[in-house]
Amino acid sequence: MDFNLTEDHQMLSDTLRRFLADNYDIETRGRAAYAAPYHAPEIWAGLAELGILGAFLTEDQGGFGGTAEDVRVIFEELGRGLCAEPVLGALMGLHLLSRAGRDDLAQAIIAGEGRIALAVYEPQVACDLKHIEARAQETADGWQLTGRKSAIYGAPGAQHLLIVAQTGQGQGLFLAAAPELIPAAMVDGGGVADLVMDDLPAECLSPDCADWIEAALDLGRVALCAEAVGAMDFLIDMTVDYLKQRKQFGRSIGSFQALQHRVVDMMVELEQCRSITISAAARFDGPDRGRQVSMAKNLIGRMGTRVAEEAIQLHGGIGMTWEYPGAHYAKRLIMIDHQLGDHNDHVLRLIASQPKAA
Secondary structure (H helix, E strand, O other): OOOOOHHHHHHHHHHHHHHHHHHHHHHHHHHHHHOOOOOOHHHHHHHHHHHHHHHHHHHHHOOOOOOOHHHHHHHHHHHOOOOOOHHHHHHHHHHHHHHHHOOHHHHHHHHHHHOOEOOOOOOOOOOHHHHHHOOOEEOOOOOEEEEEEEEEOOOOOOOOEEEEEEEOOEEEEEEEEEOEEEEEEEEOOOEEEEEEEEEEEEEEEOOOOOHHHHHHHHHHHHHHHHHHHHHHHHHHHHHHHHHHOEEOOOOOHOOOOOOHHHHHHHHHHHHHHHHHHHHHHHHOOOHHHHHHHHHHHHHHHHHHHHHHHHHHHHHHHHOOOOOHHHHHHHHHHHHHOOOOOHHHHHHHHHHHOOOOOO
């Protein structure tokens, strides 16, 4: 397997890295990520102008990418830049809109003329979507939805919402226009929302599309894994720089062998995470997609938390302060484990995917 980026992917990576470095410092993030609408509209407009969202769809769908590898490249840079913009919700929403044939709406979102989010999870639902309780009922006036949705990533301020609900045929996908939400900021920044539905009118995109939904969630998990790799890479570099500058007993603490060994362990863990993420992206269209993605999400969840904790310990007290960027990277790494199923959820998913003995 070739781990090197193609020329196009390298250009995409470099372009996004420069944009975030020039426009999205830690102070900008701090002002935007914790207050409504929990992101910076001017940064979102800039991402759309760069065509970043277009990389999530194929040329036939009006984009210029559309592979899991495109997603991996973009989200690794978003993780490196600690970007709290609601790109995850847009990724999953665009994937489902293209499956449902709503290219008109997808093109508007790519152009930055609106935002979309995906409402799947409920308080009792982790990875197993069979436990979804939200219901859709077809009436003479159209479809109506009843139930509750939670952890809708990127929903605050979104003009469109894709909602998963049970129909008589299976798990259906519905489109609603800006329903009333209960918004909040996540602990690491960025917007999330709950939704209470009581005969909410919605357009039915498909009455039975469980496979579409699972594929969109798996693509989101690959994105989170890549984001964690980018964040770990930057946090480790930040830690090494700090160890070189911090002096104790007349020399930099980076010269202490015990601390060097801990940094090496962090770098080994990073490369394991990078490799398994590349593998999950490369095999995304294969028959074992779910298994590959869950193995990656499980490892990323565990190793990301470990790297975050090690970085905090190696920095000492400064590593926990609000003003120091490392604290925000550490929080983001820990939060990534809990999004779209944590490492325990994905162990259970792996167990369930094992072939049963005869």
